[in-house]
Structures are given as C-alpha cells and as structure tokens.
Amino acid sequence: MGFQAEKQVVRNFYHALDQAAVAEVPTVMAQHCSPDLLWRGFHPFGEIRGAEDVGAQFWVPLRQNLTRLQRRIDVFFAGQNRYDDPGGVWVCSMGHLMGLHDGPWLGIRPTRKMAFLRYCAFHRVEGGRITETAMYFDIPHLMLQAGLQPFPVETGAQLVQPGPMTHDGLLFAAQPEEEGTRTLAAIEAMIADLGQWDSKMALEEELARTWHDDMIWWGPSGIGATYTIERYAKQHSGPFRAAFTERSKTGHLCRMAEGHYGGFFGWPNFTARHTGGFMGMPATGKTGEFRVIDIYRRHEDKLAENWIFIDLLHFWHQQGVDILGRTTGIEQP
Structure with a gap:
C-alpha cells in the first residue's frame, strides 16, 4: 500500500500556505482543508473547528x-492508522518554523532576531483534502530564545534540535512496506514494556530491550534532550516516573510508521497524578493530562532516536500554574 497521493496533498498544502501573503492564509486553508477541519494544538489554542x-x-x-x-x-512520512479506522491515512511532518521574531506572539517579547518554533504535525487526508490535524509546537522553546525563563533548570540539555543523525527522514518516495511494519513493531514493543510503569525490571534493563544504548531522546524545553540509555534514565525517565503515580493506560488517536520512521499522538496520551517534584516544581497531588507527539527513528530492530512534543503549558495549567501568562506578564507595565 502506498501513500504517495496523500503525501502530495500535504506537500501542495505546505507550498501554498508558505507562499501565501498573510491575508491569503484563511483562503489557502479553505482550498486545501475540509470546511469542518478539526485542528488540535497546544495550549493556549486547544481544539479549533473550521x-x-x-x-x-x-x-x-x-x-x-x-x-x-x-x-x-x-x-x-505517511501511513495507515493502525487503529480501526478504514481509510485513515495520515501524513506526518516534523521540523522547525523559522522566522524573524518581530512581534509579540502570545505575549512573548520580540527579539527582531531569527527564531525557531519546533513543531510536529499529523494530517489526516481524505478525498484529496486535509480533514484533521494535530499540530504540536514547543512554545517554551521560543520563550527561551526570547530570553524568558518559563521553567527552572532542566535535567536535560537545552538546544535547537537537529533532525535525524542519518539525514534520511524525508520519505517523499514510497518505502518498502516491510520496513514500516518493522518500525511499528519496535514502537509497539517499547509501549508494551512501558505499560503503566509496572514492568518490575530495573529501568535501564527495561529500556535496553527496545532502545539502542546510544539512543537520543530529543525532549521538550523544560525537560531537555538526553543521550544514551544511562543518561536518559537518570535525566528524564527515572525522575519522571518518580514524580507521578496512578498512570493511566496509553491511548493514541493515531499510531503509524513508514520506512524507518514512525510515531503517534494522543489527546491526551495518558493521565497521571503529580505526587512528586517535577521540573523543579512541588507536587500538587492533582491528576493531569499529557498531550504528546512522539516521533521515532528505528535502526535494525531497536529505536535509535526519539523526538518528543509534550504540552507542558497545558499540563501545568491543569495543576493551577499559568506558565505562559506568568512568564510573559513579568514584562507587562
């Protein structure tokens, strides 16, 4: 099964959107997307219809x-949603939107310098149009580039994140179906091991079952990126699991793979109760949602790289902390 027609729909949409004058953008959206498009974005946007x-x-x-x-x-890349969804072909793109930060988007002070908005989008394509989109973007990363400090010191590294080490992530051409099957199997094995954090194995032993030792976890701003199983366990996975209890089962709206790449998103992916310190913030005892996109690169039969988009602004808003309003409001007269 190929997904070339659906890929071309999204590529045509991107070309038209990126070339359009600002005033033409709503018209371009109407030309390439269904009138009742369902769009999901990170806080403060949420769901938008139309x-x-x-x-x-x-x-x-x-x-x-x-x-x-x-x-x-x-x-x-593109793929068939692995859930019961006849005709559910989705196209995924990930990277950065780069521009000149000339105005106060969401109240974030302009720098008049180049800035990168890290993003990932899943588009469902039906009948030659985009009918559904999940577009997740790292707003705290843009805040940091503007000199704001929305969170305390990160456990991982803060940086502008590159694409795949192999530089082969643009799957514009059709891929062997068996490679996508292997990638999806690797992702699902990892999810099965993850469970509800109840595998009874030592963390690094659990991770080594599905990850290469030199894996890279490209985490969101506020947590940061980390390299190797040992550092990932110490700098994110261990502290994260220690900070939460009552983790729900994993639920995704789309999970797919093509070639050596795959990923998923949920709305939310899971919930958990914040019972320990996390990101330098004290426990609240409240349950919160985690809206996440994960993108993976497989090498052989294990996962090698993972790019993660977590709506931390939404999570903390549920905990009673308006990170965006608090941080941008400092500079208001």
Missing part, C-alpha cells in the same frame, strides 16, 4: 509576528 478559523486564529497571528517564515522539515 479551516478558515484555524487560519485566522493560529496561522495569521503567527505569520504576523514570526515574519519571513520558513518551514524546515526534518522528517516526513
């Missing part, structure tokens, strides 16, 4: 404030 409304509420303000916008794609 192609033109997505253009007006998200893309126009972004383009007005992050000017001369370029789309720099590092990973692009």
Whole structure:
C-alpha cells in the first residue's frame, strides 16, 4: 500500500500556505482543508473547528509576528492508522518554523532576531483534502530564545534540535512496506514494556530491550534532550516516573510508521497524578493530562532516536500554574 497521493496533498498544502501573503492564509486553508477541519494544538489554542478559523486564529497571528517564515522539515512520512479506522491515512511532518521574531506572539517579547518554533504535525487526508490535524509546537522553546525563563533548570540539555543523525527522514518516495511494519513493531514493543510503569525490571534493563544504548531522546524545553540509555534514565525517565503515580493506560488517536520512521499522538496520551517534584516544581497531588507527539527513528530492530512534543503549558495549567501568562506578564507595565 502506498501513500504517495496523500503525501502530495500535504506537500501542495505546505507550498501554498508558505507562499501565501498573510491575508491569503484563511483562503489557502479553505482550498486545501475540509470546511469542518478539526485542528488540535497546544495550549493556549486547544481544539479549533473550521479551516478558515484555524487560519485566522493560529496561522495569521503567527505569520504576523514570526515574519519571513520558513518551514524546515526534518522528517516526513505517511501511513495507515493502525487503529480501526478504514481509510485513515495520515501524513506526518516534523521540523522547525523559522522566522524573524518581530512581534509579540502570545505575549512573548520580540527579539527582531531569527527564531525557531519546533513543531510536529499529523494530517489526516481524505478525498484529496486535509480533514484533521494535530499540530504540536514547543512554545517554551521560543520563550527561551526570547530570553524568558518559563521553567527552572532542566535535567536535560537545552538546544535547537537537529533532525535525524542519518539525514534520511524525508520519505517523499514510497518505502518498502516491510520496513514500516518493522518500525511499528519496535514502537509497539517499547509501549508494551512501558505499560503503566509496572514492568518490575530495573529501568535501564527495561529500556535496553527496545532502545539502542546510544539512543537520543530529543525532549521538550523544560525537560531537555538526553543521550544514551544511562543518561536518559537518570535525566528524564527515572525522575519522571518518580514524580507521578496512578498512570493511566496509553491511548493514541493515531499510531503509524513508514520506512524507518514512525510515531503517534494522543489527546491526551495518558493521565497521571503529580505526587512528586517535577521540573523543579512541588507536587500538587492533582491528576493531569499529557498531550504528546512522539516521533521515532528505528535502526535494525531497536529505536535509535526519539523526538518528543509534550504540552507542558497545558499540563501545568491543569495543576493551577499559568506558565505562559506568568512568564510573559513579568514584562507587562
């Protein structure tokens, strides 16, 4: 089964959107997306219904404030949703939106310098149009580039994140079906081991079953990136598991793979109760949602790289902390 037609729909959409004048964006959205498009984005956007409304509420303000916008794609693939969803073909792209930070998008002070908005998007394509989108983007990363400090010191590394080490993430051409099957199997084995954090194995032993030892976990700003199983266990996975209890089962709206790449997203992926310190913040005892996109690169039969997008602003808002409002509000007169 090939997904070339669906890929071309998304590529045509990106080309038209990126070339359009700001005032033309809602029209471009209407031309390439269904009128009742369901769009999911990170806090403070949430769900938006309607192609033109997505253009007006998200893309126009972004383009007005992050000017001369370029789309720099590092990973692009498509696949059949592995859940019971006849005809559910999705196309994924991941990378950065780069521009000149000339205006106060979401109240984030402009620097008049180049800035990168880290993003990942899943698009469902039906009948030659985009009918559903999950577009997750790292707003805290943009805040840090503007000199703001939304979170305490990270356990991982803060940096502009590159694409795959192998530089082969743009799957514009059709891929062997068996490679996508192997990638999806590796992802699902990892999810099965993860469970609800109840494998009874030592953490590094558990991780070594499905990850290469020199794995790279490209985490979101506020947590940071980490390299090797040993450092990932110490700098993220261990502290994260220690901070939460009552983790729900994993639930995804889409999970797919093509070639050596695959990923998933949920709304939310899981819930957990915050009973220990996390990201330098004290426990609240409250249950929170984790809205996440994960993108993976497989090497042989294990996972080698993982790019993660977590709506930390939404999570902390549920805990009673308005990170975006608090941080940008410091500079208001």
